[in-house]
Amino acid sequence: MNFKSDNTAGAAPEVLAALARVNDGVEASYGDDAVTRRLGEKFSALFEKDVAVFPVATGTAANSLAIATLTPHYGAVFCHEGAHIHVDECGAPEFYSQGAKLVPLKGPQGKLTPGAIKAALGHFQRGFVHHPQPATISITQATELGTTYTPAEVEALSRFARAERLSLHMDGARFANALAHLKCRPADITWKAGVDVMSFGVTKNGALAAEAVVFFDPLRAADIAYRRKRAGHLFSKMRFLSVQIEAMLDNGLWLKLAGHANAMATRLREGLKAIPGFAVEQPVEANEVFARLPSLPAMKALEDAGAHFYEWEPPTNGRPLIRLVCSWATRETEVTEFLEAARKSV
């Protein structure tokens, strides 16, 4: 019963098989290989648009490279106060951008709103040299709270972004989970909704370690290739990075795996809602469940039963809030076992 994170699972068998498949023979190094070229085409097909794709191994690298490409060092990046780039990357976007300022903003359900950014812009006046200059909005899809932005919500943000001449970045570490929930086309929730650049993550989704920075306007990718190399994120045997992503895309594996993770989370939610004393705090629109437990002893009982999870924040009125994350590898029996333990914990 490990619900700590979706990065505690291994990789899907199809991904490992793909590594073996491309292992034979020699290949051009540093991304000039056939697999990586093919990947570019597959992404363009996936998004129904010519895009520029830059595989890297981690989400932090993808986010930081994307943000640094969009943001001058004297720029400001507006994000949700709970955004991974702000709270969980040890300041990586600041390092890559040479000290741009991340501006954390409040927003319901882990989501950023045009209103919140508008209010913040008062402190970042354009052309006023004393202020970091507004440059970028970064949103997370699905969010850190397991919710998703609808196409309309992304559009509202991008309309605002365009009006204010800001770029729009999407951290898609759990993009597959969002898409499996939204059931729209990838284009609808990205470039058609105004996203400029995204971090397309498949590590949590079932790969070993693979993400891609995707530029919907290839012209904006101008210098990311240099930035990637310079940061040590250009793999010499790039085919092994690219093929992980390809394996996830092929036959819709990524959405199948994400759909499973989401389904497990939904099952958790349904089960927990039915247990007196338990509550679920956020809409479950991806693979995460935020459960309000009845008491500290209940949390202790769950742990004693072998459940692993994060306590999300200090208890309120003695009631802990825990985060449960399901992955492509979460088994139904784990969910059942957890719910059983929850019932007994009260």
Added chain:
Amino acid sequence: MNFKSDNTAGAAPEVLAALARVNDGVEASYGDDAVTRRLGEKFSALFEKDVAVFPVATGTAANSLAIATLTPHYGAVFCHEGAHIHVDECGAPEFYSQGAKLVPLKGPQGKLTPGAIKAALGHFQRGFVHHPQPATISITQATELGTTYTPAEVEALSRFARAERLSLHMDGARFANALAHLKCRPADITWKAGVDVMSFGVTKNGALAAEAVVFFDPLRAADIAYRRKRAGHLFSKMRFLSVQIEAMLDNGLWLKLAGHANAMATRLREGLKAIPGFAVEQPVEANEVFARLPSLPAMKALEDAGAHFYEWEPPTNGRPLIRLVCSWATRETEVTEFLEAARKSV
């Protein structure tokens, strides 16, 4: 007949098998897993000393993190003018160190000498605020020219380094090849010879993408964990990175594979020396051969015969210099075929 680089080959079967072996079940993420802990122990055993080990995916990352940890941003790093960190990493050490200055120096056979550094120190006076402050020496083992430093040569550099209060870094992207040639213990050519920190590379050696920064004095590793995270080089599913290195160390696979690559290079050298008009320019002490060809038409003939390699520098007196690199995957038949083509090319 691909002799372009040792990173055009795939991964050794043992490495792929190891990925599969650790894939099942959940594991703590971000390096708290069993494989990574085990790797630390194996490195300490390998080097006969407690060391601190930080796996990353690329050599550029390993080198840059090591150098930035050793060097203040107003510091100077002394390296050979042909060093990978200086000529082939797009300024990555400068990026990581916030602009430390790399000082490229000449030296025979691709090797740095105390004398060259001593001469350069005149431009980097200690305590003189107008000069970047001398901080670090970085050497490459095996060198970019396929030669190796002997333990005595490394000791001479480290003695000088200690006298000048400089740190000594070793870029070991081809450390296995050097060791297979030197036939000494890993300790002898590293910490016992005065190396402070090394980049231990196994990607070229036969992994998919795996290197490790090794601190021989764990206390000096103080903050590299933050630097690694901040640069996006901390893998969430770290076991897949660590196990590649483990698979290479187990049963001496790394040295076996490097020994093969070296043997192929030696065979190339012997064969080429026997062909009138061909010459070998550097001692072959690892897996690289620098061959002086008789003429441009000879080079063309080799290419037409299907050989791939780099032309290393513009021709001298009409005679091209090419670099031939052998890998763990180079077949004897490729060498034979190349020598045959060479004989015909004259």
Added chain:
Amino acid sequence: MNFKSDNTAGAAPEVLAALARVNDGVEASYGDDAVTRRLGEKFSALFEKDVAVFPVATGTAANSLAIATLTPHYGAVFCHEGAHIHVDECGAPEFYSQGAKLVPLKGPQGKLTPGAIKAALGHFQRGFVHHPQPATISITQATELGTTYTPAEVEALSRFARAERLSLHMDGARFANALAHLKCRPADITWKAGVDVMSFGVTKNGALAAEAVVFFDPLRAADIAYRRKRAGHLFSKMRFLSVQIEAMLDNGLWLKLAGHANAMATRLREGLKAIPGFAVEQPVEANEVFARLPSLPAMKALEDAGAHFYEWEPPTNGRPLIRLVCSWATRETEVTEFLEAARKSV
């Protein structure tokens, strides 16, 4: 009637005279001159302790150098949400520190409290590589709201800082104004209260452009000299920078000028409080007055009468909040004239 800022005034005559006084003859450059050496001694006398002093020309430089010296690039700096370093320096501390994270916190009267920092520390766990590491507290004396920290308040912060192994920096752009109000010895409100490093400003106080970074523990100044040079803040003709500060210290000129500015602010406060419809929002403990005006037309009337000031934030219930700053050069007649205009504006 210019109350826009205390940096719209010129320099005190004594400062200009001092420039002329040291102009003759040659002097060692880059700070090895007699004036700069003397300045070090005068600062040690002033603070009753051996200190290390580094003159620079601007407050932003002083703050950024101080913070970057105290904070690793993966570190966090806790400051008031209204702190100049956070809102008015275009991200200079981030630039100098290579992207440390400034953490803006709320606090009454523009002042930071241990409680606010303690609450924030939950997001910056020590040893957790995903979080920027807590490093520095920066306070402003006098604050951006014209209030001052008492020695007891600074002590409370420094006790907390020591317990959490944080450094304590004081931005003293208006240190003279604070001291003129507190009427304590400089030592009492700085190192005796636990401040590690301060930015000692005299530009606003009556110089042309001169500040100093003061390390109360000279050992901590380790590398600021390199940082200053590298940032282009080491003057070749340093005597002209140092002598400005010396002229301010000599005969207590700095406190005399600050006392005058404070007195003008107090006079403004007293006058405004007596006018129906006007209110003063913050304690006036330095040279700034935050006046709540009765209405927008009243603000317009003041402007029409020739008064210059900043509107501090958008009006509340139709009532604007303006900031009035007095300087060493503010004349009593300006204050009288302003109060007269205020009375008429209602």
Added chain:
Amino acid sequence: MNFKSDNTAGAAPEVLAALARVNDGVEASYGDDAVTRRLGEKFSALFEKDVAVFPVATGTAANSLAIATLTPHYGAVFCHEGAHIHVDECGAPEFYSQGAKLVPLKGPQGKLTPGAIKAALGHFQRGFVHHPQPATISITQATELGTTYTPAEVEALSRFARAERLSLHMDGARFANALAHLKCRPADITWKAGVDVMSFGVTKNGALAAEAVVFFDPLRAADIAYRRKRAGHLFSKMRFLSVQIEAMLDNGLWLKLAGHANAMATRLREGLKAIPGFAVEQPVEANEVFARLPSLPAMKALEDAGAHFYEWEPPTNGRPLIRLVCSWATRETEVTEFLEAARKSV
């Protein structure tokens, strides 16, 4: 007899008088003042072209801001191996540019040539992500060896720069001395000869501390205002910075003072050439003389006679090479006295 540097002198009386002249009354801060606006117009008149001007206090700041504005962080800057930016600024251009690579090149008489850059470009291939990308050429006028580039020499460099899409920066710390020698119009040796951006220095020339970054194409100045603020180089009481430069320009004071310094250097050269055993090593085209002394005892005798100067490099065949710098304040009697001592030293 102080010939150590031209920054050991004080400021010209006209500069001090100008400070006093603009001291009265209030002024807009941070460069919105009348003096600074006027300065922009005067520079445009001086250069017979609309230019964008950004005053700062030091040459290192001017150079670093200019270079960082022209060069991406993954860029390469080509300069003479003796350039101040490379050898005497503690890596400031690297700091400002986030680690661009300075490429030091040889060249006769301290001057860079297209040929030297062309040869170096082989190591900096465009579009090859492993190499820093060629971005900027920086030349020094007058050079560190007291020589000057002719308009034809600058044109040759700028033709090459344009062909290679490189920007051309001129470090004009001693621009006045060069111009006083060349006797051409400022435009002829700058933008008409293809210079994009220059550091226009007047500190050595006779100011207290004042330089200006001048963009000959104002559009290229895009973001330097943010960079300047962020680096702490925007003065609040900017009028005091701007007026120093204005005072130097008014009535051609800058050229008059530079002409005097040059004349003193020429007199030194003529005198030294006439003394058996002495030689002058470089053409004297500005205010510096590089004198080859007959022996170490001769150098000692000069020092004993009260002469101050730098020994430039270790002696050759026992003969020291010293640098003698004249300034606006150097008196003829000092020159005479020095020559007298030289004659006696043999």
